[in-house]
Amino acid sequence: MEIEILxxxxxxxxxxxKSLKLKVETPCRVRDLKILLKKDYPKLELLTSLxxxxxxxYGDLDLLLQEGDEIxxxxxxxxx
Amino acid sequence: MEIEILxxxxxxxxxxxKSLKLKVETPCRVRDLKILLKKDYPKLELLTSLxxxxxxxYGDLDLLLQEGDEIxxxxxxxxx
Amino acid sequence: xxxxxxxxxxxxxxxxxxxxxxxxxxxxxxxxxVGTVRNQTKGKKVIRLEFEAYEKMALSEMRxxxxxxxxxxxxxxxxxxxxxxxxxxxxxxxxxxxxxxxRKAAFAACEFAMDRLKKTVPIWKKEFFEDGAVWVSAHP
Amino acid sequence: xxxxxxxxxxxxxxxxxxxxxxxxxxxxxxxxxVGTVRNQTKGKKVIRLEFEAYEKMALSEMRxxxxxxxxxxxxxxxxxxxxxxxxxxxxxxxxxxxxxxxRKAAFAACEFAMDRLKKTVPIWKKEFFEDGAVWVSAHP
Numbered sequence: 001m002e003i004e005i006l007x008x009x010x011x012x013x014x015x016x017x018k019s020l021k022l023k024v025e026t027p028c029r030v031r032d033l034k035i036l037l038k039k040d041y042p043k044l045e046l047l048t049s050l051x052x053x054x055x056x057x058y059g060d061l062d063l064l065l066q067e068g069d070e071i072x073x074x075x076x077x078x079x080x
Numbered sequence: 081m082e083i084e085i086l087x088x089x090x091x092x093x094x095x096x097x098k099s100l101k102l103k104v105e106t107p108c109r110v111r112d113l114k115i116l117l118k119k120d121y122p123k124l125e126l127l128t129s130l131x132x133x134x135x136x137x138y139g140d141l142d143l144l145l146q147e148g149d150e151i152x153x154x155x156x157x158x159x160x
Numbered sequence: 161x162x163x164x165x166x167x168x169x170x171x172x173x174x175x176x177x178x179x180x181x182x183x184x185x186x187x188x189x190x191x192x193x194v195g196t197v198r199n200q201t202k203g204k205k206v207i208r209l210e211f212e213a214y215e216k217m218a219l220s221e222m223r224x225x226x227x228x229x230x231x232x233x234x235x236x237x238x239x240x241x242x243x244x245x246x247x248x249x250x251x252x253x254x255x256x257x258x259x260x261x262x263r264k265a266a267f268a269a270c271e272f273a274m275d276r277l278k279k280t281v282p283i284w285k286k287e288f289f290e291d292g293a294v295w296v297s298a299h300p
Numbered sequence: 301x302x303x304x305x306x307x308x309x310x311x312x313x314x315x316x317x318x319x320x321x322x323x324x325x326x327x328x329x330x331x332x333x334v335g336t337v338r339n340q341t342k343g344k345k346v347i348r349l350e351f352e353a354y355e356k357m358a359l360s361e362m363r364x365x366x367x368x369x370x371x372x373x374x375x376x377x378x379x380x381x382x383x384x385x386x387x388x389x390x391x392x393x394x395x396x397x398x399x400x401x402x403r404k405a406a407f408a409a410c411e412f413a414m415d416r417l418k419k420t421v422p423i424w425k426k427e428f429f430e431d432g433a434v435w436v437s438a439h440p
Contacts, residue, residue, distance in 0.1 A: 249325050
């Protein structure tokens with residue numbers, strides 16, 4: 001399936017865009033997506049942390065991605 | 081010597097005035113003044129606490145009062 | 161730079177004034193405490209409050225608190241304002257603002273200052289109920 | 301009664317608005333935290349900041365924090381405001397206000413909310429120096 005991934009903060013700089021489309025095999029878990037992305041964009045490996053949000057919630061590594069999910073890269077947050 | 085004592089809060093009500101003049105024997109310590117006052121105004125005994133301020137500082141029981149000192153009765157404070 | 165602002169007044173207190181005072185370019189955070197007059201005490205309806213102060217000593221004790229927290233905590237500046245006279249429900253008897261490079265110190269110092277104020281500053285509060293009035297904390 | 305107010309905006313934040321929101325007749329005290337943009341980070345001069353948010357999720361995470369402190373602490377109401385976009389030194393990226401019958405709970409809840417906000421709310425801060433810019437906390 002094809003998924004769309006939103007990028008924020010430094011991940012937007014690393015990916016060079018505020019979103020990207022990616023073809024992934026099903027089933028695809030958050031864990032698998034992180035591995036794929038870090039292969040394509042090795043600079044993601046250097047971050048203090050990288051979370052994946054799925055439908056506006058932090059996604060557990062085991063969470064299964066579904067077609068149409070809103071997926072976002074969450075590098076270390078720094079509000080306040 | 082004669083001293084003047086300021087009264088605030090409930091002590092003003094107990095004494096019936098915002099200040100009173102009192103003749104005391106010298107030497108007179110904060111401790112002695114409290115005993116004198118509690119004899120004259122037994123309702124002072126019922127308070128949660130009674131401090132004596134001398135020249136705008138809390139006076140230790142052993143503090144010796146001097147002629148001209150600014151003396152004040154400090155019942156339990158409740159600012160804020 | 162002036163780092164302490166102490167006010168005792170029978171006019172309305174301004175939180176904005178306190179925050180403006182403690183704001184500084186090297187501060188990262190400001191913590192404030194704003195007291196408000198509650199509409200009840202132990203379930204009994206309060207109509208209004210009256211605050212009386214031993215003014216000169218109250219100012220001096222407020223300043224001592226400010227000096228102590230500047231000494232004991234890593235903070236930049238502090239404003240402590242207290243009101244006197246008659247206050248209605250919802251009005252503001254006290255405002256404390258503390259700025260610090262890091263928020264943990266600002267929280268700790270502001271709370272300490274307020275705890276201390278209630279213990280040492282010679283200000284008395286009279287609560288007016290429908291059937292009378294009481295000096296708060298006067299009796300056990 | 302509305303007890304939670306959440307705002308994410310690229311306009312100036314108003315502490316007064318937050319305090320007015322949490323003020324209540326049964327509240328005895330209000331604690332606020334106001335973040336301000338510092339003029340330096342680890343001794344390096346900061347010129348300005350930029351805050352970027354994943355807006356929908358940031359609002360939802362801010363609301364979760366508000367709900368959690370209402371559940372965990374004896375408080376009345378809470379306002380959490382965060383700003384986005386470009387901020388100059390001294391400007392205010394965040395305001396939190398918490399009201400409670402007793403001040404101890406208000407202090408604890410406000411500090412907890414701020415600690416949590418920095419951990420869970422998807423907002424990113426870019427610091428601009430004279431010689432470049434850095435996404436804060438991105439790298440170890």
